[in-house]
Amino acid sequence: MALKARVLYDFSSENPGEISIAENELVTLFSEEELEGWLEGENSRGEAGLFPASYVEILRDQITSSTNNNGFSSPKTQKPTHTSYTSPDTHSQRGLGAGSGGSGGGSFHTSQGSDDDWDDDWDDTSPATEVPQGLGSSPPLYPVTSSLPARRDSSQQHQQQAKSSATVGRNLNRFSTFVKSGGEAFLLGEASAFVKDGDKICVVMGKHGPEWQEDPYPFTCTIDDPTKQTKFKGMKSYMSYGLTPTHTNVQVNRRYKHFDWLYARLVERFPVISVPHLPEKQATGRFEEDFISKRRKGLIWWMNHMISHPVLARCDVFQHFLTCGADEKAWKQGKRKAERDELVGANFFLTISTPDVPLDLQEVESKIEGFKTFTKKMDENSVVVNTTINEFARKQAAGFKKEYQKVGQSFKLLAQAFELDQQAYSVGLNKAIADTGEAYEAIGEYFAEQPRQDLDPISDLLDLYRGHLANFPDIIHVQKGALTKVKDCPKQEGELHDRCNIISCATLAEIQHFHRTRVRDFRSQMQHHLRQQIGFFQKITAKLEDTLQRYDDDQ
Helix, strand or coil: CCEEEEECCCECCCCCCECCECCCCEEEECCCCCECCEEEEECCCCCEEEEEHHHEEEECCCCCCCECCCCCECCCCCCCCCCCCCCCCCCCCCCCHHHCCCCCCCCCCCCCCCHHHHHHCCCCCCCCCCCCCCCCCCCCEEEEECCCCCCCCHHHHHHHHHHHHHHCCCCCCCCCHHHHCCHHHHHCCCCEEEEEHHHCEEEEEECCEEEECCCCCCCCEEECCCEEEEECCCCEEEEEEEEEECCCCCCEEECHHHHHHHHHHHHHHCCCCCCCCCCCCCCCCCCCHHHHHHHHHHHHHHHHHHHCCCCCCCCHHHHHHHHCCCCHHHHHHHHHHHHCCCCCHHHHHHHEECCCCCCCHHHHHHHHHHHHHHHHHHHHHHHHHHHHHHHHHHHHHHHHHHHHHHHHHHHHHHHHHHCCCCCHHHHHHHHHHHHHHHHHHHHHHHHHHCHHHHCHHHHHHHHHHHHHHHHHHHHHHHHHHHHHHHHHCHHHHHHHHHHHHHHHHHHHHHHHHHHHHHHHHHHHHHHHHHHHHHHHHHHHHHHHHHHHHHHHHCC
8 A cells, every 4th residue: 555644734846856745635655765854755636756754744554644642633843944946957968968877976876887898898909008197197195175274173074064064054955966966065064085186177267257277288189980890709799989199199999888988977077067968879770871970970079079178188087088098907997996086076176276366256146147048048049050950951952952953854855855956056055955954963962962061060069069058057056056055154154155166166167168169169160161152152153154165165
C-alpha cells in the first residue's frame, strides 16, 4: 500500500522539480527517506516532485495517523520557516550535451567506467611523447581555504562553520545549480583543498572589466580526416581522429568516446566556465561519409574554442588528452588523476585569484542582468537565423536546381526543334542554344552545391553557440545565488562579500571571454560567407559570359 502523508501547511513551488501542496491535502510519498529536508511524492492533482518534509505528517496507519499515544489528536505545530528563491531550470542543457553526466559540481560525478574497458578502446598507435617542460612538473603546494584572509585551526573552523550555519541559511532546494556546483558550500566557508601553483587561475582587470589572464603559451591543434579502425578481429569498428597540437607536433589518435570522457571531466571541474558542447551522437549511420564529415567539422569548432580559452587550454586533463600517446601506464595515471581531482565543486573556487580591488556587487548584478537579456535574445534570434538559412539551403539544393534544370531542358528542346531546319547558317545558332541549356543545368548544380560552402558553416557556428547559451543559465545562477546570500546576511557581509567577489570575478571573466570569442567567430564567418557568395555569383557570371560568346562565334 502506498505511503500517505497529510499536509500541515500550504507550500507553493518556486523552483523546477518542486510541487505545490495545500493544507489537509493527502499526498503519496515515493519514499520515506528525506533528501536534505525534502520528500519526493505526488499531490492530489497527479503532479510529482519535491516538497519540504516538515510541511507534512506521515500517516503510518489509520489509527496512529490522527492520534498520539494518549489517544488525543496531535496539536498543530507552528509553521516552519521556508526560504527559497527563483532559479532557472535545474534541468538545463549545461553538461547534458554530448552524453555528459550533468552540470559542473562536486555532488554529481559522471560515470567513469573501468580502466580495463577504457584500455580496450585505446588504440593510439603514436609513440609516447614527453610532456613539455612545465606541464608535467610538480610545483610546490600551499594550503588554501575559503576562510579569508587566513586559515583557522580545526576548532576555530568548526566554531566558525557552526556560527555560519546558524546565521546563513542553506538553500532548501538541494537540486539547485547553486548547490550542485559547490557555489553554496564555497560561500559558506566549507571549501578546503591544496592548490598547486600550476592550478591557480588568475582573473585580471582589463579595459572592459574582469577577464581571464591570457595563456602565455598559446597553441593550435589540427584534426585530420578520421580513419576506420577495427578491434576484436574485426567484430567492432570505430572512427579514429588524428590530433596534432603545435606545442608537441606529435599526432595522437582519439575516438569520439575519448572526447566525451574529456568533456565530462571539464564540465565537472569548471562550474562557471562554458565548456563547448560536442557534436551530437548518432546511433545509426556512424560510418556514412556525410555524418563523418559533419562530426569532424564539429570537433574542429570544438577544439578551436578549447584552445582559445585561457583556462581550458592549459588545464592539466586537457593537456593530458592532447599529449599522452601510446604509453598505457602514463594514460592510466593521468586518467585516474583526473577522475580523483579534488579541485571540483566548491574547491574549484579556491583556485581563482582576483584583482586587489573588489567589484561593486550592484554593478555586477546590473551586468549579469544585461547579459541574461542578451543571451535570451541571441538564443531566440539564432533559432530564427538557423531556420531561415536551412530553409534557403533546402530550396537551393532542391527547388533552385530543379527550376534551372527545367529552363535548361526547355532551351535544349528549342535547339532540337531548330535542328529540323537543314540550312547551314542555322547550325551555329542551334549549337549556341543547346549550350545555353547546358549552362542553365550547370548553374542549377552550382546552386545545389553552394550551401555547403557558405550557409552550412554559419549553421554549424550557430549550433556551437546555442550550446554555450544553454550553459550560461547555470553559470549565472551560481553567481546570483551567491549574491542573494550576501544580501540576506548583512551581519556576515565581510567574508561572504569576499567569496562572492571571487564567484563574480570568474563569472564576468567568462562572460567577457564569450563576447570576445563571439565577435571573432562571427566576424570571420560572415566574411567567409560573403566571399563565398561573391565567388559563387562570379562563377555564374563567367558561365553566362562564356555561353554568350558562343553566339558571337556564329557571326
